[in-house]
Amino acid sequence: MLEAIADEMLMRVVAAQAxxxxxxxxxxxxxxxxxxxxxxxAFRDRAAELAGNVADLDTRLEAARGExxxxxxxxxxxxxxxxxxxxxxxxxxTPGAVPRGLFSGL
Numbered sequence: 811m812l813e814a815i816a817d818e819m820l821m822r823v824v825a826a827q828a829x830x831x832x833x834x835x836x837x838x839x840x841x842x843x844x845x846x847x848x849x850x851x852a853f854r855d856r857a858a859e860l861a862g863n864v865a866d867l868d869t870r871l872e873a874a875r876g877e878x879x880x881x882x883x884x885x886x887x888x889x890x891x892x893x894x895x896x897x898x899x900x901x902x903x904t905p906g907a908v909p910r911g912l913f914s915g916l
Contacts, residue, residue, distance in 0.1 A: 830868045837861040
């Protein structure tokens with residue numbers, strides 16, 4: 811179940827990264843335009859500022875993606891450890907039942 815949550819988080823991060831990639835492309839196109847008016851140049855400057863923020867967001871999303879992969883690996887290791895120790899727990903009893911073999915030596 812925890813791996814399913816991690817997978818969902820990973821899919822959302824990947825979708826966010828795709829949106830960030832599209833935003834970066836569009837902002838780069840705006841920055842490439844030549845502006846004659848002061849308002850146009852201010853718009854271009856604001857686009858450059860937003861491009862920096864979007865690049866920072868992209869870096870953070872990539873870091874989050876790596877952390878999710880690390881968490882998935884930790885979950886898989888934990889699951890493996892739990893499954894390995896389950897074999898040493900002994901027989902599972904029905905409530906109120908007598909353990910098998912308890913009276914066989916009598």
